[in-house]
Amino acid sequence: MSTLHGFAWLLLCQSAGEVLVRLAHLPLPGPVLGMLMMAGLLAWSPVRAPVGAAADALLEHLSLLFVPVGVGVITHLALLSQFGARILAALVLSTWVGLAAAALVFRALQRPAG
Amino acid sequence: MRDFVELWVYLSATPLFGLTATLVTYLLAHAASLRLGQPPWANPVLWTVLVLAALLMASGTPYPTYFSGAQFIHFLLGPAVVALAWPLWQRRGRLRRQGGALLAAALAGGSAAAGSAVAIGWALGLPADVLHSLAPKSVTAPVAMGIAEQLGGIPALAAVFAVLTGLVGAVSAKYLFDALSITSPEVRGFALGTASHGIGAARAMQVHPDAGAYAGLALGLQVALASLLLPLAPLVLRLF
Numbered sequence: 001m002s003t004l005h006g007f008a009w010l011l012l013c014q015s016a017g018e019v020l021v022r023l024a025h026l027p028l029p030g031p032v033l034g035m036l037m038m039a040g041l042l043a044w045s046p047v048r049a050p051v052g053a054a055a056d057a058l059l060e061h062l063s064l065l066f067v068p069v070g071v072g073v074i075t076h077l078a079l080l081s082q083f084g085a086r087i088l089a090a091l092v093l094s095t096w097v098g099l100a101a102a103a104l105v106f107r108a109l110q111r112p113a114g
Numbered sequence: 115m116r117d118f119v120e121l122w123v124y125l126s127a128t129p130l131f132g133l134t135a136t137l138v139t140y141l142l143a144h145a146a147s148l149r150l151g152q153p154p155w156a157n158p159v160l161w162t163v164l165v166l167a168a169l170l171m172a173s174g175t176p177y178p179t180y181f182s183g184a185q186f187i188h189f190l191l192g193p194a195v196v197a198l199a200w201p202l203w204q205r206r207g208r209l210r211r212q213g214g215a216l217l218a219a220a221l222a223g224g225s226a227a228a229g230s231a232v233a234i235g236w237a238l239g240l241p242a243d244v245l246h247s248l249a250p251k252s253v254t255a256p257v258a259m260g261i262a263e264q265l266g267g268i269p270a271l272a273a274v275f276a277v278l279t280g281l282v283g284a285v286s287a288k289y290l291f292d293a294l295s296i297t298s299p300e301v302r303g304f305a306l307g308t309a310s311h312g313i314g315a316a317r318a319m320q321v322h323p324d325a326g327a328y329a330g331l332a333l334g335l336q337v338a339l340a341s342l343l344l345p346l347a348p349l350v351l352r353l354f
C-alpha cells in the first residue's frame with residue numbers, strides 16, 4: 001500500500017512538473033522539474049517512507065525501462081547502415097572520454113578533502 | 115498450422131505481446147547474467163535488446179506494434195526520473211560536503227562526453243541532425259529526447275544513442291578504469307552514472323553498493339545540469 005502511495009506522489013510531482021514547464025515555457029523536461037520538486041517535498045517527513053519504497057522499486061529495475069527505446073534501433077537501420085561505423089566510433093570514444101574526465105576530476109578533487 | 119498462423123497474427127498485434135516479450139526476455143537475460151557471475155559482456159539490457167530486435171525482424175512485426183505493449187514499461191521512465199530525488203535526498207549530507215568536487219566532476223564528464231561526441235562526429239562528416247542527436251547522449255533517454263528536440267535533432271535517434279552510450283559504458287568501463295588504475299568504487303560509480311546514465315548506474319549497482327549510490331547521484335546531477343545548461347547548447351552547436 002505504501003509503495004502505491006509513493007507512486008502516486010511521484011506521478012503528482014511529474015504532472016506538476018509537466019504543467020509548469022508548459023505554462024511557463026521552461027527549457028526543462030517536465031520530469032526533471034518534477035524531480036527538483038520531489039527533492040523539496042521530501043523535507044516533509046510523511047512522504048518519505050512511501051516515496052522511498054516506490055523509488056527503490058522503480059530504480060532497482062531501472063535498466064529494464066530502457067529496453068523499449070533500445071529495440072527502437074531497428075527503425076534506424078537504414079541510417080545506421082549508412083553511418084554505422086562513424087556513429088559507433090563517436091559513441092564509443094566519447095563515452096570513454098566522458099568516463100575518464102569524470103573519474104579523474106573527481107579523484108583529483110577528492111584527495112585534499114581526505 | 116493455419117490456426118497457429120492466425121493465432122500468431124492475433125497475438126502479435128495486441129499490446130500483450132510487446133509487454134510480455136519485453137518482461138520475459140529481460141528476466142531470462144537477467145537470470146543468465148546472474149548465473150554467469152555478472153560479467154560486463156553479459157549485460158541484460160544488451161541481450162534483451164538484441165533478442166527482441168531479432169525476434170521482431172524475423173517475424174516481420176513492425177516496431178509500432180511492439181511498442182503498443184512496451185509503452186507501458188517505457189512510460190515508467192518519467193516517474194523513474196522523479197524518483198532520482200530519493201537517492202539524492204538520502205545522501206544530501208555527503209552531497210553538501212563533497213558538493214564542489216561532485217559538481218566539477220559532473221560538469222567535466224558531461225561536457226567532455228557531449229563535446230567529444232559532437233567533435234568526433236563532425237570530424238567524421240556526420241550530418242547535422244545526427245550531430246544534434248549525439249549531443250545529449252550521456253543524459254538518460256527520456257531527457258535526451260526532450261533536449262534533442264530543442265536542439266533540432268531527432269528525438270527517437272537521440273534515445274537510441276543514449277541507450278547505446280549506456281551499453282558502451284556498462285560493458286567497457288571496467289577495463290578503462292583498470293587501465294587508468296581508478297580503484298575507488300565511489301569514483302568508478304560516479305563516472306559511470308555521469309557518462310552512461312541509468313544503464314551504467316544499473317551496472318554499478320551490481321558491482322558495489324557505494325558505486326551504485328554514487329552512480330544514482332551522478333545520473334540525477336547530469337539530468338539537472340544538462341537541462342539547466344541546455345539554453346547554452348545551441349550557441350556552441352552553431353560552431354559545427
